[in-house]
Amino acid sequence: MGTLQTIAAKELGAPSHAVINGPANSAAVPKPGQTGNIQRTCSVCSVREYAICAGVEDQAFEQLEDVRRNIQLTANETLFYDGDHASDVYTLTDGCIRLVKYFSDGRRQVVRFVTPGEYFGYLVSDCYAYSAEAVIPSTVCRFPRKALATLCDRYPALQSRMFKLACRELEQQREIQILLGRKSVGERLASFLLQLVDDAGEDDNAIHVLDLPMCRTDIADYLGTTPESIARTLTAFKGDHLISIPKSSRIIFDDYDGFRQQTQNDDDDW
Amino acid sequence: MGTLQTIAAKELGAPSHAVINGPANSAAVPKPGQTGNIQRTCSVCSVREYAICAGVEDQAFEQLEDVRRNIQLTANETLFYDGDHASDVYTLTDGCIRLVKYFSDGRRQVVRFVTPGEYFGYLVSDCYAYSAEAVIPSTVCRFPRKALATLCDRYPALQSRMFKLACRELEQQREIQILLGRKSVGERLASFLLQLVDDAGEDDNAIHVLDLPMCRTDIADYLGTTPESIARTLTAFKGDHLISIPKSSRIIFDDYDGFRQQTQNDDDDW
């Protein structure tokens, strides 16, 4: 199963492996595990405050810093493949990653979009159950799973932090399950977009603008539908004066409260 | 319909809360939190070997035993409601529990079926995000969340055990996401049934027989479809001589290998 998917991914013209630590290596195609010389320090890390690293004792944090490596990814580059031996855990520093599962017949399910500060790649089993691909140019922070496990043993706070994050992910995952199981395409898309603005938006009074990093196909494969349906539904929202779309990657919520209704109601003027 | 029943039950002022600790109390209606005198001991617990309690140091185990309470549930009884303060974590000892989310318009999504040995109810947030209802008469083991958290602090192995179980659940959850997002009703049902037999079946050579604890409506609400579609799909499988259904709750896999194909193929004679 995993094998087939991996093959499928590769047949689609898989891009080269990730460039690790930037400039010095960027021309070559380094093997995973190779390290570069531009190691960004944690002190300037944009997600320092809410990634795994947050809320962990100083000592643990320093040791985390020691085992970690930065990796740069270009758009659509694959970080790891479904079925690869799961040797590392990652935190996304910058950009956007899609975790995706390929079927042998070409169907694809985007399992999760990872946003900055979130981590991914931890498992019970030995192999990744999905591929990780950069949606846009991205930077991730890599932790060897073994080293992380050792640190978890030594510092229960880290273990507990990872547990909490896993639980939160489980809760999010259930939301998606509900979307996919019981909601119409319109409701799914509305929920999805709202989650994105609400996560991004700090100032509530500001005009609600959303810049989508991912394309329609990615969204469709996440929401269990097709790019055509996504386009149609967006057009319908536009027709109801709920949103406007100055360019395909930007959505402005003209009637934010009205739009919220779309999460539960689909029975309007379809 | 299961849906109406449960909603009705709730609106009518809720069925009595679970009977705690069996026989001595079974006539009365004890309040939650009250304890009875028939406290089954862990030593005879059927799931001792693979529940949270497994693989934990003796000392931690003894303390776990101290904070736990058994609770008996009758079929369709609700253990806790969506939105209740999440004060406890549970392990299912015997029976089957469905975790379910209700929409205001009557739609329902079964989020998970809990089988013996699994635990549920742990969260980051303060309130349960779903209701827990017994599918059939069931027994659960209740641990106060706070006490469990304290034990986790003291015994990292317990923490680590819970983390692993959460990760495994996350993996299962992803499988469901794929089912709901990209598979046809036939594929979903086949995957679902196979997961149940494979989990239950110890002996591989034996005839593959599956006794379903849950009704069609529950299955439909889990797989994002309708009871009618479930019935039709089962009939189709029967027509293809893949299964037989001596009674509605029992499925015999006449052509187990052929049936497995149905998880990925739907392009036969529909």
Place this chain on the structure above:
DNA sequence: CGTATACTTGAATTGAGTCAATAAGTGTGG
């Protein structure tokens, strides 16, 4: 043995998918 509940089957309807064509971007090189 009747009544409630769950399950199955049939017929009609529809939301969303498929296929196909057009439009709008995006990037490249002259």
Place this chain on the structure above:
DNA sequence: CCACACTTATTGACTCAATTCAAGTATACG
């Protein structure tokens, strides 16, 4: 800056898997 190629998004017409609505049948239970 424009022409060309290429990718991504939108729109339209048609189709179909699955839902809905409506009986009918089986099964369990007091």
